[in-house]
Amino acid sequence: MKMLVAGRHSALFHVVIAAVAALACMIFFFRAQPVDLYHHNLLMGYLNRLQRDEALLGEEVMRMGFYLANDYDQITAIARRLRNAVRELRAGDAGSVVRNDTAFLLQLGLVEQRLQGKFDALEKFKSKNSILKNSLIYLPHLRDVLQKTLTPGQPVHERLDQLIELVLLHNSNATILDRGHLGELIVQLEDDMKRLPSGELQDEFKVLLRHAHLVIDLSSDLHGLQAQLGSPENGEGLSEAYRYYYDRQVMRTSEYRTYLLLTMLGLFAYAVYFYLGWRERTLLEQARSMRLAAAVFESQEGMMVSDANNLILRVNNAFMKITGYTSEEVVGKNPRLLKSGRHDENFYAAMWNSIKSTDAWEGEVWNRRKNGEIYPEHLTITAVKDADGKIANYVATLNDITLSKMAEEEIKRLAFQDPLTRLPNRRLLLDRMQHALESSARSGKLLALLFIDLDHFKNLNDTLGHDFGDLLLQQVAKRLTACLRKSDTVARLGGDEFVVMLEGLSKDETEAAAQAKMVSDKILTALNRPYQLGQHKHHSSPSIGATIAKDRESSVDELLKQADAAMYQSKKSGRNTLSFFDPTMQDAIALSSNIK
Amino acid sequence: MLFFVCLVAAGIGFFVRDRLDNPDPTPPRAEQEARPVANDGTEPITPLPLALALDQRKVALGRRLFHEARLSGDGSISCASCHSLTSGGVDRLPHSRGIGGAEGVINAPTVFNSRYDFRQFRDGRAETLEEQIDGPLNNPIEMGGTWLKAISALSKDATYITEFAAIYSDGIRPENVRDAIATFERSLVTPNSRFDRFLRGDQEALAENEREGYRLFKRIGCVSCHQGMNIGGNVYQKLGIMEDYYDARGEVSLANYGRFNVTQREEDRYFFKVPSLRNVAVTAPYLHDGTVGTLTDAVRVMARYQLGVRLDVAEEVAIVAFLCTLTGEYQGAPLQ
Numbered sequence: 015m016k017m018l019v020a021g022r023h024s025a026l027f028h029v030v031i032a033a034v035a036a037l038a039c040m041i042f043f044f045r046a047q048p049v050d051l052y053h054h055n056l057l058m059g060y061l062n063r064l065q066r067d068e069a070l071l072g073e074e075v076m077r078m079g080f081y082l083a084n085d086y087d088q089i090t091a092i093a094r095r096l097r098n099a100v101r102e103l104r105a106g107d108a109g110s111v112v113r114n115d116t117a118f119l120l121q122l123g124l125v126e127q128r129l130q131g132k133f134d135a136l137e138k139f140k141s142k143n144s145i146l147k148n149s150l151i152y153l154p155h156l157r158d159v160l161q162k163t164l165t166p167g168q169p170v171h172e173r174l175d176q177l178i179e180l181v182l183l184h185n186s187n188a189t190i191l192d193r194g195h196l197g198e199l200i201v202q203l204e205d206d207m208k209r210l211p212s213g214e215l216q217d218e219f220k221v222l223l224r225h226a227h228l229v230i231d232l233s234s235d236l237h238g239l240q241a242q243l244g245s246p247e248n249g250e251g252l253s254e255a256y257r258y259y260y261d262r263q264v265m266r267t268s269e270y271r272t273y274l275l276l277t278m279l280g281l282f283a284y285a286v287y288f289y290l291g292w293r294e295r296t297l298l299e300q301a302r303s304m305r306l307a308a309a310v311f312e313s314q315e316g317m318m319v320s321d322a323n324n325l326i327l328r329v330n331n332a333f334m335k336i337t338g339y340t341s342e343e344v345v346g347k348n349p350r351l352l353k354s355g356r357h358d359e360n361f362y363a364a365m366w367n368s369i370k371s372t373d374a375w376e377g378e379v380w381n382r383r384k385n386g387e388i389y390p391e392h393l394t395i396t397a398v399k400d401a402d403g404k405i406a407n408y409v410a411t412l413n414d415i416t417l418s419k420m421a422e423e424e425i426k427r428l429a430f431q432d433p434l435t436r437l438p439n440r441r442l443l444l445d446r447m448q449h450a451l452e453s454s455a456r457s458g459k460l461l462a463l464l465f466i467d468l469d470h471f472k473n474l475n476d477t478l479g480h481d482f483g484d485l486l487l488q489q490v491a492k493r494l495t496a497c498l499r500k501s502d503t504v505a506r507l508g509g510d511e512f513v514v515m516l517e518g519l520s521k522d523e524t525e526a527a528a529q530a531k532m533v534s535d536k537i538l539t540a541l542n543r544p545y546q547l548g549q550h551k552h553h554s555s556p557s558i559g560a561t562i563a564k565d566r567e568s569s570v571d572e573l574l575k576q577a578d579a580a581m582y583q584s585k586k587s588g589r590n591t592l593s594f595f596d597p598t599m600q601d602a603i604a605l606s607s608n609i610k
Numbered sequence: 611m612l613f614f615v616c617l618v619a620a621g622i623g624f625f626v627r628d629r630l631d632n633p634d635p636t637p638p639r640a641e642q643e644a645r646p647v648a649n650d651g652t653e654p655i656t657p658l659p660l661a662l663a664l665d666q667r668k669v670a671l672g673r674r675l676f677h678e679a680r681l682s683g684d685g686s687i688s689c690a691s692c693h694s695l696t697s698g699g700v701d702r703l704p705h706s707r708g709i710g711g712a713e714g715v716i717n718a719p720t721v722f723n724s725r726y727d728f729r730q731f732r733d734g735r736a737e738t739l740e741e742q743i744d745g746p747l748n749n750p751i752e753m754g755g756t757w758l759k760a761i762s763a764l765s766k767d768a769t770y771i772t773e774f775a776a777i778y779s780d781g782i783r784p785e786n787v788r789d790a791i792a793t794f795e796r797s798l799v800t801p802n803s804r805f806d807r808f809l810r811g812d813q814e815a816l817a818e819n820e821r822e823g824y825r826l827f828k829r830i831g832c833v834s835c836h837q838g839m840n841i842g843g844n845v846y847q848k849l850g851i852m853e854d855y856y857d858a859r860g861e862v863s864l865a866n867y868g869r870f871n872v873t874q875r876e877e878d879r880y881f882f883k884v885p886s887l888r889n890v891a892v893t894a895p896y897l898h899d900g901t902v903g904t905l906t907d908a909v910r911v912m913a914r915y916q917l918g919v920r921l922d923v924a925e926e927v928a929i930v931a932f933l934c935t936l937t938g939e940y941q942g943a944p945l946q
Binding site: 084087137138145214217424 | 737833848
């Protein structure tokens with residue numbers, strides 16, 4: 015693990031490393047080139063041409079000497095090429111490579127010097143060669159002309175022949191010339207000339223001697239010039255200097271080539287090292303994300319993953335806790351084994367439609383636990399698609415919402431129930447009375463309302479406290495409920511006030527009143543029995559007011575007020591008794607009870 | 611991965627850079643040799659080439675500049691003032707006239723075929739035509755100008771600005787003016803003279819006495835200096851080999867020293883570039899001092915001072931007749 019530090023550095027670090035390595039490669043690459051190939055070839059071309067042309071120049075001069083060439087165009091062109099080559103090496107692109115190499119520049123200077131000498135020599139050669147060639151033609155020609163004209167037999171004839179012979183010999187090889195003899199001969203010939211009558215003949219003689227002088231002077235000059243121009247020296251020293259320079263560059267660059275190789279190898283090693291680090295990091299990351307996924311999977315919510323055919327692949331612990339099934343029992347099965355049967359086919363069809371169209375469904379479902387218990391759950395189903403867009407899995411998360419369902423019902427109950435006695439409260443009573451009145455109006459069966467108030471309840475609260483009062487109220491509620499039919503209603507309005515509604519009584523008012531009185535009596539008896547409130551024995555009695563809803567239009571409020579009023583009547587009559595709101599009713603009841 | 615990408619990128623970069631630096635490893639342009647027609651080696655003279663490869667835009671611009679008087683100090687003298695293309699490329703004066711009527715010291719050589727001369731000026735002090743331009747331009751008794759003046763004058767002309775810009779990236783500059791004028795001058799070639807046609811194998815191009823003139827020309831030794839494609843122009847020679855030329859003429863001025871003025875070497879005194887004899891019939895007067903008015907006289911002077919020969923009249927006539935066949939054509943018409 016320790017070696018895999020590559021994964022710990024920032025991206026910038028790697029970029030910098032890569033950039034530095036690439037830069038080094040670049041530098042080494044260019045340093046590894048002894049001389050840029052283009053300039054090398056250019057330079058070599060000029061060096062070769064320089065050597066070749068210098069040799070050619072000597073050759074061409076030689077050809078002129080042997081009458082093998084008869085114009086100076088060729089020789090002039092060669093000189094121009096040489097001048098260009100030197101200029102190019104000195105200042106042009108070709109020489110740019112070696113412009114700082116002193117050895118090369120030294121050699122170039124020598125070449126320039128030598129060539130300048132050759133160019134000067136060449137001009138002299140051309141000028142002198144022209145004259146010499148003419149003089150060599152004119153000499154024998156003029157001798158013939160003179161010998162024809164001069165008197166035969168004179169020594170001048172012989173001397174002229176001798177002059178021509180010596181001059182021509184001198185022209186071909188100046189070293190074997192007897193200068194003294196030639197000088198003597200010329201002096202004698204000049205004497206001969208002076209002895210001639212002035213005129214055309216003397217002029218011809220003068221020209222001949224001039225030509226002889228020219229040949230004598232020029233031929234030795236030309237031999238020297240030819241030797242200089244044809245000197246075996248050429249640009250070899252220059253090529254040598256460049257070769258030396260090139261060799262040193264090669265030596266220097268071989269070092270850089272090694273560096274280049276090492277850098278490349280290093281770079282490769284670094285790349286491998288980076289790759290390994292990167293792979294390791296990726297694996298670690300994968301493992302971490304898998305652990306995370308597992309942790310998430312094992313959340314408080316029940317999770318169920320199924321395949322494309324909706325067969326369960328995996329469930330988590332919460333699922334097992336909620337449903338009661340173990341993983342082994344459900345894996346490979348269809349989730350429909352959880353069905354409670356409370357939902358019809360349409361419900362499930364709608365669910366699947368939603369999943370198909372939106373890839374998700376959310377809602378409450380009644381399901382069945384392994385133990386058969388039906389429970390509500392909040393279910394979320396998400397379809398998971400693969401890269402091709404085909405559904406690969408369904409992921410369901412479910413929450414048991416039994417507890418929250420119960421709480422919800424409790425809230426509903428509290429709205430209509432008296433929390434202390436668990437009897438219907440005033441709202442529920444009024445609601446039921448409304449229903450009862452309506453059904454009474456339809457059936458004609460009368461209903462009665464009994465308003466019950468405990469006597470001296472306030473005293474109990476004051477002496478033993480509210481807890482005991484509450485205990486009493488609870489026991490009263492139980493006794494009241496026990497006195498009544500299931501179809502009757504007993505409600506607590508608040509404090510010690512209870513209301514009992516009796517339904518389905520006789521259609522006859524008097525009979526109905528009697529039925530109400532009978533129930534009331536039962537209540538009076540029941541409530542007069544002593545109460546056990548903790549350690550205290552307590553006696554209590556109610557005052558009851560009753561009313562019969564006889565006219566069909568009587569309202570709920572009106573009936574309550576009537577019963578209330580009747581209850582006050584009972585209080586006035588000394589408590590622990592029943593009073594009817596309608597006095598005639600009271601009488602009729604009293605009468606009938608008397609009869610009995 | 612990053613590194614390999616870097617490497618590959620760098621590799622591509624250098625490859626491209628290399629290609630840019632050395633676009634094509636073509637060898638440097640070979641020198642144009644002044645030997646377009648193969649000579650069988652027997653004739654010392656070769657004909658001029660019939661076709662030239664030149665940048666015609668430069669030729670056109672150079673032609674305008676060649677006739678541009680604004681290059682001179684007072685706007686009165688152009689190259690063509692002394693080298694009129696309608697009079698053999700010379701002014702036909704013994705000495706040329708510069709600005710303000712100043713008289714020069716030397717006879718103007720023809721501009722025609724000057725590209726085939728091995729050096730420029732009668733004393734050969736300039737190697738190239740480009741180099742030559744600076745001479746007359748700056749000479750106070752010739753054009754009497756400066757490059758500064760010339761460039762500023764040209765830069766006021768919108769036509770020049772656009773024409774230069776079309777050819778040269780850096781516009782109107784002395785080296786570009788030189789290049790254009792020199793390129794134009796390289797177009798001033800007079801091929802297809804009767805003698806050239808003769809050299810090319812047309813025996814009928816020369817009449818019998820003209821052919822005799824050529825034979826004499828070779829025999830008496832004229833050809834030892836006046837040889838090659840330009841019939842001269844590729845060698846220096848002393849004026850007065852057999853006899854002192856100035857002895858008879860008298861009054862030796864600095865201009866008569868010739869190449870001595872360039873090298874300061876005694877051995878070069880009185881040496882001049884042997885002039886081309888092409889179009890010699892239309893470029894009178896002759897010699898560097900312009901003292902010889904006719905071709906016959908020129909032949910006589912040359913024969914005497916250079917060769918030590920006295921020609922009879924028939925020989926002179928024949929040689930002059932031959933020299934008249936050296937007049938070539940410019941733009942399809944013989945030089946006048």
